[in-house]
Amino acid sequence: DLASVVGFNMQVLGNVGGLQYTGGQTRISGCGTFTFLSSAIAAISGFLMGYELGLISGALLQLSSILALSCKQQEIVVSSLLIGALLASLTGGFLIDRFGRRIAIIIASCLLVLGSLILILSSSYGILIVGRIAIGISISLSSIATCVYIAEIAPQHRRGLLVSLNELMIVIGILFAYISNYVFTNVSHGWKYMFGLVIPIGTLQAIAMYFLPPSPRFLVMKGNDEAASKVLGRLRATSNTAEELTVIKSSLKDEHQYNFVDLFRSKDNMRARMLIGLTLVFFVQTTGQPNILFYASTVLKSVGFQSNEAASLASTGVGVVKVVSTIPATVFVDHVGSKTFLCIGSSIMAVSLVTMGLVNLNIHMNFTNICRNQFLEDSIFRGPGNMSASNESLKEQFAGMPFQGRTSLTTLRKFKTAKTEEQNSTALAGGRTSAASQRGSHIVIDTVEVPAALKWLSLASLLVYVAAFSIGLGPMTWLVLSEIFPGGIRGRAMALTSSMNWGINLLISLTFLTVTDLIGLPWVCFIYSLMSLASLAFIIVFIPETKGCSLEQISMELAKHFRGSDESADLLGKFHQKRPTRKSCVCPYSVV
Template sequence: MDSNSETKSMTSDPSETQKLEPHRGTGSSWLVLVAAGAASLSGLMLGYEMGITSGVLLQLRGVLSLSCRQQELLVSSHLLGALLICLAGGPILDRYGRRCSLLLSAVLVVGGSVVLIASSSLVSLTIGRVVVGMGTALSGTGACLYIAEISPRERRGLLVTLYELMLVVGVMLGFSCSYAFATLPDGWAYTFGLVIPPALLQISVLVFLPPSPRFLVTQGKVEQARIVLARLRGGVQESVEKELIDIRTGLKEESEHRFLELFSTKANLRSRLLTGVTLVFLQQATGQPNILSYASPLLRSVGFNSDSAATLASTGFGVVKVVGTIPAVLLVDSVGPKSFLCGGAVAMGMSLVALGALTLQSHTNLTSLCKSHTISNHTHTPWDLNGTSIDLENSDLFSTDLPYQWNGEESERTNREEDGIRESGGGRPYVKASSLMKWASLISLLVYVAAFSISLGPMVYVVISEIFPMGVRGRAVSVVSAVNWATNLLISMTFLTFTEKIGVANVMFLYAAMSFVLLVFVIFCVPETKGRTLEEISKELAKK
């Protein structure tokens, strides 16, 4: 693969170039929409992989007799692949272009999914998830940059958030498909395989789409960039020439940037990088990845008493994410990402405080989401109790039922809870978690998911695609994405273990605190980018 592959369709002969010449006055907003839609299929695939995680986890834990650590490994393998590709994604994006990177990522998704379908062991499942993670992460980075660089400035926010809209649709489909195939033999294999059709569709469309005009200019192909811009802007010559001049001027000013300068004070690059890194860190530290990856187990912990009920309830997360993202997509260009981020941070913090308080009052609040792994004798593992293996396919690893034997005071208290009575400080009886409390917990979770979907979910992508100069944008976004996936990986790998140490309620309070930290950070550190070109944003940030 080389950089010429991205433009070969335009350079083969004069007649090919003639085909690309636009007819003056011919609107071609349809081409921008098609290109943005094809790139946004990356969001659909990433969202789908996120959505199927919790449902597939409930199926595979019994089939493969997975321990808590093994479940965390299976969830985290997708994130590990994403982190690995991010470390190499910058050079790929900058050398071969956004479109070629999207093609490569779609191929990785197809290949990894084939491995998953044919898998029969934890090792092969892990490898397949790593490959799929590499594909979805590279495509996510490339898609946002590609959309931002082909879009007119007055529609850039709308089209970039289309990626997030497709992502949440993918999450909804992932939850729904997990539930639909939950009762079928090897249903998890069908669930893994359904991501292949959109990957093949993306490949088939991308081969006919133009590369980013900004990428063409960086490669010295100015005339081809002019042709592409004319196609994208409907042949309005004055608009095309002005935008091309802006791109070339911006690139000339940024041409001296090197990768290491991202960490220097030149043009305030270090400040911009810290802004992007902090945003993605807080995006993960407010808990959203765990809410999705462990949705079904978490719902078990707040009172949904079967796998099927918890999986069905978790599909509501996908629906709410779609509904919450629509206003963000429609209003981002008029309201601006900064306002959405502030409002969303407040709503997330309040809903998490409410969820933590409800969980404290709930009988189902035990020390972890998988405490049933602890069987009567702590010297034995769940898979070797007195020399006899346990059939985990028919047991509930995420059940909120208590272990068979606890010692002393805790055992006595547990027995009283089982009967629905526990004495409080005033001597009044404590009643088991009511149906009202269960549904109140679910509503708090849904409000939290909706607040994230209207703010932190789509708006982080918008801000990150706008704040870096073109000369280092691919590498800068890759660094930010690497931090994003590394944080996600760390949080997801330790979530079950962490809740075992401090309890579900305290985890919710911690996430709430991080939401309010996010609010303060956005108010004081995130620039307003509404209504400005990428070059104008970069010039202003360089002066600060």
């Protein structure tokens, strides 16, 4: 999704295409303990990625207060991770092909530890951005390498299960991030603990990966067939590896039939397939899920969960729903079909978003001013602009000011003082004023409590929306993309769609608070609902149901179908004349 997180600019699925289906019913020997253990260690990258994606939701509540961040600055803090991820997606393929999948995972883990250290030791907004970019590069690189490493060490009939382990770890990581947000929300400098928890995990993964073997396919790519045979024997717990080694060599030859430019040519109908892939990725982002992942606590705070603790606790439900929803989608996709899940998910998303928009219209929450309101309240009791500023001096300065009303649950806030605008700005900026001038100040905050029914209905609609994405566009998009392109060019196609995914994610996340500031949360929900309906129409018309079909069948039928062949007019009918087990590799980009 998130629950289907991860960019791969390289020959990712193309690199494993030949291993996914051999054209026959050959089954490689079973998945031994060593293979499962190696996959589990590599899948820790998924956990780290999910944790970093979900973490900012709660950390932003503290950081925005401590640094007195504007809406635009908050957007940059969130999006800086995506900037790093986009950069890595453009170069990650070269790195893992040059140095190997295992080494790339080790480098990514070390970079994540370094980025986390930068974050917890940072004392300014600029250094915070640098740390976030470093972590973005790390999670993007690890997502590329992990998906390929697991796919290349797994036996054919267990590949889907083992690669899905990475997807499951992503959503578990998101859940743990939300739990961490709640645990540390009221702890002094809690954001440092949030960012620091991954340091020992990343360190242990780097050490463990060092003792694992390179993938057999990478060794064959480097011409080391003897070493590849030994690694296969260790992974399969057998000495008879000649047949699988032959399959690997054959798949490498197939990749040279295409080049990148072929993606935009009419050859085998690649241009239409590429358009389908890019459009599907476009809908993954424009239906709004990334903003729910990154700004969950901020959104929940705006609909009535006014304290940081309440908003963080409510956002934990988002993580729980992601995990619970991803499991059945992964287990039953081969029986139900990816198109069915996509249609169900988009339909429910549209309904839940309309519900959430209508509820928020009735709440009348002045969300368009939430960033400025948070800045106003938090600046009174926190030293803005510097993470190390002391809060106590400001508390003492404002202790004598009379307050009328409470700020627990508010729908409209009006901040008024009897002092001049210059005096107000000086106080909010952390400047020093005399005690006499402070005693004459008078702050008025008008409050109206949000009805409990509306608050909980808003949360319920949000959770339904998250669940719908987690069974539909989240995981199924990347399954469809892994199936509609021929093996020889699949990796390059996935590289392009993945980079576009990171890019649109960056754009959407970088403008969410600004757009909401202009039109309000209800209308943002309505726009996302319209995009969900548009995605439903697109899926019904253009996405084929590939349930029970081999990759070769899918590719051949798509090539004929879009050329207008009479023989392939009934695409679904031809697909289901033969129903071998799907051998595709599910490598999610974003569960987000």
